[in-house]
Amino acid sequence: MIGSLRGSVLERTEDSTALIEVAGVGYVVSVTPRTLAELEPGSPVFVYVHHHIREDAQTLFGFLHRDERTTFQVLIATHGVGPALALAILGTHAPAALVDIIASNDIGALTLVPGVGKKTAERLLVELRNRLDLPMLDPLPVGGGGKSSVVGDVREALSGLGYGPDEVRDALRELPPSGDASSLLRDALKLLGAKRA
Numbered sequence: 001m002i003g004s005l006r007g008s009v010l011e012r013t014e015d016s017t018a019l020i021e022v023a024g025v026g027y028v029v030s031v032t033p034r035t036l037a038e039l040e041p042g043s044p045v046f047v048y049v050h051h052h053i054r055e056d057a058q059t060l061f062g063f064l065h066r067d068e069r070t071t072f073q074v075l076i077a078t079h080g081v082g083p084a085l086a087l088a089i090l091g092t093h094a095p096a097a098l099v100d101i102i103a104s105n106d107i108g109a110l111t112l113v114p115g116v117g118k119k120t121a122e123r124l125l126v127e128l129r130n131r132l133d134l135p136m137l138d139p140l141p142v143g144g145g146g147k148s149s150v151v152g153d154v155r156e157a158l159s160g161l162g163y164g165p166d167e168v169r170d171a172l173r174e175l176p177p178s179g180d181a182s183s184l185l186r187d188a189l190k191l192l193g194a195k196r197a
Contacts, residue, residue, distance in 0.1 A: 002051045002060060005029065009039045016087075018062065020045060029062035030083075032091035034173060038064060052076075052083055061087065071095040074131045080123065089113050092173055097151055102128045106152045112169045153181040154188055167192055 007022035018039045019026050029047060031039070039045055047062035048069040061083060063069040068090055075086035092113045093101060101109040102125060110121035151172060158168045171188040179187075 002027075002049050004046065004048050005060075005062070006046045007044070009041050009043055009045050011041055012036050012039050016091075018045075020047065020062070027060055029060045030087065031062045032068075032087055034091060035062065035064055035068075050076075059083065063090075065095075067095045071098060071132070074128070078124070078127050078131060080120070085113075085115060088115060092169060093151075098128075099132050101151065102132055104152070108155060109151055112155070112165070112172065114169075150179070150181045150184060154184045157181075157185050158188060158192070161189075163192060167195070170195075 005020050005022050005027055007020050007027075010019040010021050010026055012018045016031055016033055016036050018029050018031055018036060020029055020039075021027075029049065031047075035047075047064060048066050050061040050063075050069055050072055052059045052061060061069075061072060063072065072083075072086050072090060075081050075089055076083055081089075089098065089110075093109065097109075100106075105125055107118060107121045107125065110116055110124055111118060116124070154175075155168055155172060158171065159165075163171070171191045174191055175184050175187055
């Protein structure tokens with residue numbers, strides 16, 4: 001089993017894979033779009049790896065941070081979540097943000113993940129609540145009631161300003177994992193304004 005790779009980035013492709021050379025051997029590694037953006041061809045790199053083995057294929061999934069790999073492994077151990085969906089979830093939400101989303105029952109944030117509808121989001125909230133390392137909170141009813149997450153507030157504000165789901169998802173992906181709602185909203189509006197210009 002391959003647990004990590006240290007080498008140099010030879011190339012990266014639009015389908016979110018990178019070719020990483022280690023001691024003369026090139027490994028094709030699947031990564032999130034956010035990670036792919038940080039893998040500059042020709043630069044040295046260290047990635048944590050999840051080596052996924054099936055009867056018909058072996059795939060390497062690479063992560064710049066250990067908590068991303070740990071979260072990925074929790075996700076793929078969850079009923080109905082395969083590697084592609086787990087990578088899509090991590091490509092949309094950083095591990096800390098995902099913990100916040102699950103803790104606050106933010107269905108809307110999960111539906112920002114490509115391929116996740118409301119029913120799947122509700123199921124994921126229930127299943128991941130017991131699997132992720134969540135802070136001790138009073139349980140909230142799914143989809144209701146409690147204080148929404150900061151990310152949820154920013155998403156609702158952007159939707160209210162007329163931005164579409166794809167624009168909102170892309171902007172939220174580029175925001176830092178922490179901060180208050182007003183500064184994150186300001187950053188998101190700058191990103192969206194630059195893309196529309």
